[in-house]
Amino acid sequence: MANLFDKRFIINTGKGGVGKTTISAAIGLAAARRGKRVLLLDLGAKERISRIFGSRPLGYDEIEVEENLFAAHITPDVALEEYALMKLRLKTIYKAVFENRFVRSFLRVIPGLNELTLLGKAWHEEQAVDPDTGKPVWDMIIVDAPATGHGIFFLQIPDVITGMITSGPMFREASQISALIHDPVRTALNLVTLVEEMPVNETIELKARVDDELKVPLGYVVANSVYSPAFSPSQTRDVDTARERWPRDGGPVDRMLEAATFRQQRVELQRGYLERIDREIDLPQLRIPYYFTERFDFMTVSKIADQIERQVAASKRPKGHQGAAMQSAGEGA
Numbered sequence: 384m385a386n387l388f389d390k391r392f393i394i395n396t397g398k399g400g401v402g403k404t405t406i407s408a409a410i411g412l413a414a415a416r417r418g419k420r421v422l423l424l425d426l427g428a429k430e431r432i433s434r435i436f437g438s439r440p441l442g443y444d445e446i447e448v449e450e451n452l453f454a455a456h457i458t459p460d461v462a463l464e465e466y467a468l469m470k471l472r473l474k475t476i477y478k479a480v481f482e483n484r485f486v487r488s489f490l491r492v493i494p495g496l497n498e499l500t501l502l503g504k505a506w507h508e509e510q511a512v513d514p515d516t517g518k519p520v521w522d523m524i525i526v527d528a529p530a531t532g533h534g535i536f537f538l539q540i541p542d543v544i545t546g547m548i549t550s551g552p553m554f555r556e557a558s559q560i561s562a563l564i565h566d567p568v569r570t571a572l573n574l575v576t577l578v579e580e581m582p583v584n585e586t587i588e589l590k591a592r593v594d595d596e597l598k599v600p601l602g603y604v605v606a607n608s609v610y611s612p613a614f615s616p617s618q619t620r621d622v623d624t625a626r627e628r629w630p631r632d633g634g635p636v637d638r639m640l641e642a643a644t645f646r647q648q649r650v651e652l653q654r655g656y657l658e659r660i661d662r663e664i665d666l667p668q669l670r671i672p673y674y675f676t677e678r679f680d681f682m683t684v685s686k687i688a689d690q691i692e693r694q695v696a697a698s699k700r701p702k703g704h705q706g707a708a709m710q711s712a713g714e715g716a
């Protein structure tokens with residue numbers, strides 16, 4: 384099984400709000416700690432990475448947010464402008480063409496152009512070579528993809544284009560991007576999900592669509608925000624017994640027992656969904672605990688990076704020693 388850290392081009396996708404940015408930042412941090420030079424590309428509408436790392440807001444040009452970890456926020460408008468400037472070379476021609484109101488509104492409605500320019504930027508970075516050393520500028524590029532729906536459409540665009548046109552510079556670029564995203568040596572698409580009914584259903588569907596239609600090599604399924612059991616099995620039995628015997632009087636003990644039972648039920652519910660992920664998504668799995676923190680900052684992402692490190696290392700061991708490597712959110716803090 385391939386190791387997460389062996390890939391050069393990692394795409395993290397999933398529904399809105401499941402933790403794509405958090406997981407992207409944590410994978411980036413883990414890889415950077417191993418000495419890799421990493422570029423994190425946030426393609427979402429609003430970037431959160433600068434808040435995590437306490438850096439200035441991200442823009443098109445990457446900034447170093449941690450040692451070896453660089454990040455940029457790429458929006459379609461700026462990506463298109465950069466691309467056009469690269470092709471047209473002269474700012475004056477660019478201004479004449481692209482700052483024309485009619486051209487702008489025309490460009491806005493070309494289906495797939497936004498997605499192509501975003502992927503084009505990511506591809507461009509993957510290809511970038513340091514002129515002094517002749518080596519690639521980046522050891523790893525992590526693409527924090529727009530939410531699913533978009534996420535999948537976005538990866539289909541290069542093939543849609545090469546299916547429509549068969550020559551010219553756009554065809555050549557779309558073919559090269561397509562070659563990158565289908566390359567199992569360089570690329571892995573990770574599916575990030577919450578451990579709840581709807582997100583798990585959608586992730587199962589997404590996996591099937593990737594296998595049947597998209598055919599992009601898959602990496603891991605990342606189960607995010609997993610509750611760690613608050614009680615040992617004997618404590619659980621004690622809570623159950625006390626719950627049966629204690630009167631529902633609305634007093635402090637009653638309310639505490641209610642809270643304990645609720646927490647235990649959440650853990651049980653998640654256990655069912657985790658089993659479903661195990662059964663129905665044939666991919667190596669990362670389990671990231673839910674962190675109860677007021678401010679979700681660098682420290683928390685750093686703990687997630689540690690979890691990822693340990694679980695990736697554990698999954699390389701022979702079968703039988705795998706799985707259940709998740710440390711609860713409270714441990715090792």
Ligand SMILES: Nc1ncnc2c1ncn2[C@@H]1O[C@H](COP(=O)(O)OP(=O)(O)OP(=O)(O)O)[C@@H](O)[C@H]1O
Pocket residue numbers: 397398399400401402403404405406427431530607608609671672673674675679
């Ligand atoms: N393991 C976790 N424990 C606790 N909170 C989490 C965890 N992972 C993510 N969160 C919180 O969930 C929220 C959404 O996370 P994040 O921004 O990473 O999701 P996203 O998939 O990138 O969202 P979007 O689709 O809006 O880009 C954030 O407020 C984040 O702090």
Ligand SMILES: [Mg+2]
Pocket residue numbers: 403404405427431527
């Ligand atoms: Mg995000």
